[in-house]
Amino acid sequence: MPRTSRHTDTPPPRTGPGEAEVLRGFLDYLRTSAAAKVEGAPEPQVRKAAVPSGTNLLGLLHHLTHVESATFLGERVTDWQATFHAAPEDSVADVVARYRRTVARANEVLDGCTDLGTSVPGPRPGKSAPTLRWALTHMIEETGRHAGHADILRELVDGATGR
Incomplete structure (x- = not known):
């Protein structure tokens, strides 16, 4: 396996003192880390499962795109397991760009929310919407977990390390 140069770690963000600033600062930090792990990863290794569960690097970011969409944009996901696999025609650049576009759309929604106790906007037929506080905390947990996997x-793919 070829080894690439090691990257230096990016320290956690310095944020403003408010709860929303801290939560959003850490979420954006983790989003950037997750995308950076996938960006530039070589094909076809980026799609190969390196663990018995079948998890692969490209699939993780594809999944996070769907979690962002469901959590902040109210989009419905009917098969969560399917979100762990990018389509064969999707390139690394496609998946990274789609994730970044989804994050940008989610941030536009978040920019309009000033009270962490209010429900996240967006359609959720038959379900109550979580509070913004819960949604941000959940996305920090979800993104952090999968960024660690990534x-x-x-x-394992090419030896690249660091955030």
């Missing part, structure tokens, strides 16, 4: 998978 750290390991990227190192």
Whole structure:
């Protein structure tokens, strides 16, 4: 397996003192880390499962795109397992760009929310919407968890490390 140069770690963000600033600052930090793990990863290794569960690097970011859409944009996902696999025609650049566009759309929604206790806007037929506080905390947990998975998978793919 070829080894690439190691990257330096990016320290956690310095944020403003408010709860919303802290939550959004850490979420954006983790989003950037997750996308960076996939960006530039070589084909076809980026699609290969390196663990028995079948998890692969490209699929993780594809999944996070769907979680962002469901959480902040109210989009419905009917098959969560399917979100762990990008389409064969999707390139690394496609998946990274789609994730970044979804994050930008989610941030536009978040920019309009000033009270962490209010429900996240967006259609949720038959379901109550979570509070913004819950949604941000959930996305920090979800993105952090999968960014950690991506750290390991990227190192197995080409030796790249760091955030």
